[in-house]
Amino acid sequence: MSIALNMEGPSHSSSLSRSSDSWLHFLMTESPEQDGTPDQQTVIPRVPPEFREMNENMGCYEPKVVSIGPYHHGKKELEKMESLKTKMARQFVKDSSMAAEEMDNKVKDLASHARECYAEESTGQFNDEKFTLMMFLDSYFIHQFLTNKLKNQKLRNEEVTFVARDLLLLENQLPFDVLMSLMRFYQRKGDNIAGEDKSSSRQKLSSESEDQDLMKIFERFFEDILAIPPQRESCWEKISNSFSELPRKLRSITSKSPGSMSMFFDFDHLLDFFYWKFVYGEGERERGRRRYREIKSWNRYYSVNELKNVGISFMPSNTRVFTDVKFKNTLLGGALLIPPLSIEEETKPLLLNLAAFETCGGWYSKKCTSYVCFMRSLIDKPEDVKELRSKGILRTTIGSDDQIAQIFKEITTNLAPNPSAYNAVKSSVESHYRSSVKRWILENKGPFSRAVVKYSFIYGIAVSAIQAYLAEQKRNQV
Structure with missing residues (x-):
């Protein structure tokens, strides 16, 4: 740089030096905080703009009936559920035997932490009292829904379905540690309100047992998500799964001392919990951020019917981790084992929000994104959907085969999968497809x-x- 300045002559050099002092000084001294750059990743981020730009996917990131947190709070179309939140919470406060000051302090402490978990520009409109009230109402509403108490509110079936959909939107989340703390609080106070005759053993209920009770509540909610169909299990599978199904991170709760919830709080929010259980499975979360070795081999994408014509069949696999696709070699052909997936109205928003969550979190593995892109590569025409339906891999009641194929096209628009994803599966498919001996026998x-x-x-x-x-x-x- 100094050589270039000297070539321009003394006067021009001194002019640039003075100018350089100004902008260089700014870049060298301005801190990230002064520059407006966050020093850490937002726990509950906004959906990236590139996801919202697609007209085909408009509405998949906004709640239909209930807002949770500040991002969609106050929208006119969500007013009915806001009134219901206030009505239920008011009754809870009236019936509670807890001192008002104690309740106020507890919720305020949690709300103060929760404010830091959202994009700053979305919380500025709320003073501390209004933000605390929002956290209390939203968390109590979630608790009532997950514990099946909303049935007393005479909601339509469609509204109940939409609530379940809205609770798994990326921008409609509460920080999980805040939600858990308040749900434990509601559980205890709810028991007191009910006037139960508590035995001494009940009074000494440990935090471990409380956490396990709450875990069952979340499990039941996840099992009702239509995108994850129930699996038929043998007697032996039911026994073994009772010990092995829960992720190691969740099972480790029982080994913690009473009152410790650090492992349970390791989730950022409810969508993160769902992602780790049904998308990533029992693998360690940090593996999702690991850089994979570069894949130098190139594999073509083949549709279902192309693969069927060369002896590759399709079978539903018995797993709840719906991204867990495997390839199994047979004598002359092969089989793709794909977990069943129900395609309902709520499936598209769920998959898109999981993909947005991966993008915001910087998860290099991008398991959900890679999964939907892999399925899109298999589904080229309605005939491909028909074949997967006939094998029990796709289950749907919402539309024709052509509509289902279109849904996968829309979901994958602008998505970039991990190039290493399903490499073993794709390599096996490619090897089989190019096998001249097997092809000759099959032909x-x-x-x-x-x-x-x-x-x-x-x-x-x-x-x-x-x-x-x-x-x-x-x-x-x-």
Whole structure:
């Protein structure tokens, strides 16, 4: 840089030096905080603009009936549920035997922490009292919904379905540690309100047991999500799964001392909890941020019917982690094992919000994004959907095969999968597809089949004749 300045002459050099002092000084001294750059990632981020730009996916990131947190608070179309929140919470406060000051201090402390978890520009409109009230109303509403108490509020079935949808939107979340603390609080106070005759053992209920009760509440909610169909299990599977199904991180709760919830609080929010259980499975979360080795091999994408024509079949696998796609070799062909997926009205928003969550979190593995892109590569035409439906892999009641194919096209618009995802599966498919021996046998399976039938028939006649002749000879000897 100094050489370039000297070449321009003294006067110009001194002018640039003075100018450089100004902008260089700014860049060298301005801190990230002064520059408006956050020093850490927002726990509950906004959906990236590139996701919202797609007209086909408009409305998939906004709640239909209930807002949770500040991002969509105050929208006119959500007023009915806001009134319901206030009505239920007011009754809870009236019936509670807890001192008002104690309740106020507890919720305020949690709300103060929760404010830091959202994008700053979205919380400025709320003073401390209004933000605390919002956290109290939203968390109590979630508790009432998850514990199936909303049935007393005479909501329509469609509204209940939409609430479940809205609770798994990226921008409609509460910080999980705040939600858990308040849910424990509601559980205890709810028991007191009910006037139960508590035994001494009940009074000494440990935090571990409380956490396990809450875990069951979340489990039941997740099991009702239509995108994850129930699996048929044998007796032995039910017994073994009772010990192994929960992720190790969740099972480790029982090993913590009473009052410790650090492992339970490791989730950022409810969508994060769902993601880790049904998208990432039992793997360690940090593996999602690991950089994978570069994939140098290139594999084509083949549709369902292209693969079917070369002897690759499709089978539903018995797993609740719906991204867990496997390839199994057979004698002459192969099989893709794909977990069943129900396609309902709520499936598209769920998959898109999971993909947005991966993008905001910087998860290099992008398991959900890679999954929907892989499924899109299989589904080129309605006939591909029909084949997957016939095998029990896609289950839907909302539209035609053409509509389902269109949904996958819309979901994957502008999505960038992890190039390493499903590499073993894609390599196995490519290897099988290019196998000249297997392809030749499959292409000529018609003549082979006819020859086998023909010669089996002749062989059967010959064997029968020989047996009859031997039997006759035996009778003559007698």
